[in-house]
Amino acid sequence: MADQADYYKVLGVAPTASQQQIRDAYKRASLKTHPDRVPADSPERPARTKKFQRVNDAYYTLSDPDRRREYDNARRDYFGDESEDVEEEVPRGAGAFPWSNFGFGGTERERERQERDSEQFGSIFEEMLREEGMANEESDAEGRRQSVPTKKFWSVVGAISGGALGFIVANVPGALAGAVAGNRLGAVRDAKGKSVYDVFLELPQSDRARLLSELAAKVFQTTLGG
Incomplete structure (x- = not known):
């Protein structure tokens, strides 16, 4: 899989953040990146949409204790002791880290992802x-x-x-x-x-x-x- 994001970096929180801190961070990040903040024909809109989707992916994973625990274990195995210092974009080779367990790629899942993003943002x-x-x-x-x-x-x-x-x-x-x-x-x-x-x-x-x-x-x- 192509380069992926560190979900803690995406939301701007530490890996030790509480669930409330993650929720508050999602509020800020989702409002900051929401595509509707710019006109529908703005050249910025595709990039904002991508960032907004990434923010939703991060919150979906980290807001659920079970998903977060699984993600943390995989992330720790991949980054080792350097996990606090990794960049937001992970430049490792495809397949080295099982991001697909937490990501939402694949055209067959795009509609499901969009519905989930809408429901998630709508609630917050x-x-x-x-x-x-x-x-x-x-x-x-x-x-x-x-x-x-x-x-x-x-x-x-x-x-x-x-x-x-x-x-x-x-x-x-x-x-x-x-x-x-x-x-x-x-x-x-x-x-x-x-x-x-x-x-x-x-x-x-x-x-x-x-x-x-x-x-x-x-x-x-x-x-x-x-």
């Missing part, structure tokens, strides 16, 4: 939104708990706020104003019963980028103690 994303007051956990009609967007969420992406509606009504002529305002309010009604991540995925790419940037700023500020 909703957690971060709840921490910032942009989502609340509520029960649906069947009693299942899920996160739903708050007004703060819509305010951040510019979908709805008193100021936004006031601007629309004051500046868009007649019937068009009512239609635009109605669409904005309708977006909130349509979101009822949906998870906040599902709503996020349905937003225009520019709004997703704005929300990710806002959330990243808060997460990084908290991490730095600002």
Whole structure:
């Protein structure tokens, strides 16, 4: 297999990191590398997508105690006493270290990997939104708990706020104003019963980028103690 990454280096944590430290590192790394932080036609997007996938691979492996234990054993056997000093990119020959046990290569597994990445990031994303007051956990009609967007969420992406509606009504002529305002309010009604991540995925790419940037700023500020 081609050169692979040291998953601890990918997340920027030590091999002795706690599970909470790994989780916090994933929050930062996933927001930093998420492809939606740049326009869909940006030349940076393919590289960001690759980095985001690598971050998800690392978290998938290290967030589970059994997978992490197996990975640590294989990693220790491969690197020996120099494991703390290895570079992020491992320049060893293909097949020397069983990275395939932890990687997700192969075209037949790509769809499975994408679904896993989406579910994994979606769960952490909703957690971060709840921490910032942009989502609340509520029960649906069947009693299942899920996160739903708050007004703060819509305010951040510019979908709805008193100021936004006031601007629309004051500046868009007649019937068009009512239609635009109605669409904005309708977006909130349509979101009822949906998870906040599902709503996020349905937003225009520019709004997703704005929300990710806002959330990243808060997460990084908290991490730095600002």
